[in-house]
Amino acid sequence: MLKKLSPEKLEEILETGIEIFAENGLHAAPMASIARQAGVSVGVLYKYYANKEDFFRSCLRHSLDSLEGLLREVTSKEDKLLNYSRQLIRALQSFSALHPSHIRMYHQITVSSGEAARLLASEIEGLSSRLYTRLISQGRESGALRRDMEPGLFAFFFDNLLMMLQFSYCCDYYKARMELYCGGMPEDSAVEEQLLRFLESAFTFERSLVPHGDSRGENR
């Protein structure tokens, strides 16, 4: 038996925690299940973390770190709004395929209430809301984006679509719902294509209404 848990083991415990939280919800996830599935005893969880709440926060932070890495990668190279969207959709599709438990845990978090909900929302959504708001501001300045919509609500609708897409790939209820609408699980490429068309319309509609205007030299 090791004297100290290795960093790999500690990470394994966090990943296991994410799986169990994703499956059972924050409240109903049994610490005993987490310990058993990670191959350690319950006691060790309480040696490394003050309590369940503290352990959950660590799981969330661990997950957010990997998500931030992903978003940073996507937005590292400058590009047009529509191309960003394409990259984002693809990145979220692959993240959903690789780490469905993380997405499911985020979904479980959305049922929290009260002050906790406010804190968690700003912790989880802060990153993407800042990112999308920035992208949309840039889009407006570069003329790639219509001007008759409030950037805040626009970013909100935009993220609603992306968030629901991830949930629909990972969470049983939303998966069933997507199959209901589409008559079966659609191909990733079809979703990418159709969602992009949907978004492209929203991005540029106003200017398309004025085909003679000035610089029609971007979209498509």
Added chain:
Amino acid sequence: MLKKLSPEKLEEILETGIEIFAENGLHAAPMASIARQAGVSVGVLYKYYANKEDFFRSCLRHSLDSLEGLLREVTSKEDKLLNYSRQLIRALQSFSALHPSHIRMYHQITVSSGEAARLLASEIEGLSSRLYTRLISQGRESGALRRDMEPGLFAFFFDNLLMMLQFSYCCDYYKARMELYCGGMPEDSAVEEQLLRFLESAFTFERSLVPHGDSRGENR
């Protein structure tokens, strides 16, 4: 003491159940709290319902009945797709204001998994998916809707936006998230207006791109 619970009392019990399920989740909602808040004893719940699961199903059915009534009202008079959308948005806004617990309960249901998730999804989403698919088919036939998008995915994106809107009005986490994006709770009328613009673009973008001709087949 009444010999039998009055219909009003029975309805009050169901409404209380919806509130408690909405607040605590399907699994964590205590039957004792429901009984206490409704002003009856725990025992009576088990006289009228076989168990918690059975009681929950009754709460859900009770709620879906009122939701169906609302949707039926909106779609009773024929209209254009965009006007339907406006009526839908308004109806959902007022339903969210009147019955936030119902929406919160639907949200709690979305965390269920396995076979239960599939059944609940088809029970709750079946109605709206059929409705939206029908509206979209009519829209395509009447020419009010672009033809280069799959109706299924289109209806799916459409409902994603409407569903997220309801959650954002009623559920703490989503409420905080919307405030994060919009810098405060936006006015109902602003949301209606902006979402309609967003949708209108998606409905008609393809045709706007081709202001002269009509049947350019499908784009790209």
Added chain:
DNA sequence: TATTCTCGTGAATATCCGTTCACACCTTGT
């Protein structure tokens, strides 16, 4: 090798919740 210290273990404890059932009250029929 002997001793001490560090750290993981898992049985035990306290709490909470679904469900049951013996009881008491109210209604109804006579």
Added chain:
DNA sequence: ACAAGGTGTGAACGGATATTCACGAGAATA
């Protein structure tokens, strides 16, 4: 007014879970 049957009550039971802590197995030191 009384008896009988129906109906709501809530204390009690069993199962589950967060958290603790006395213990023992390795590592470190000499």
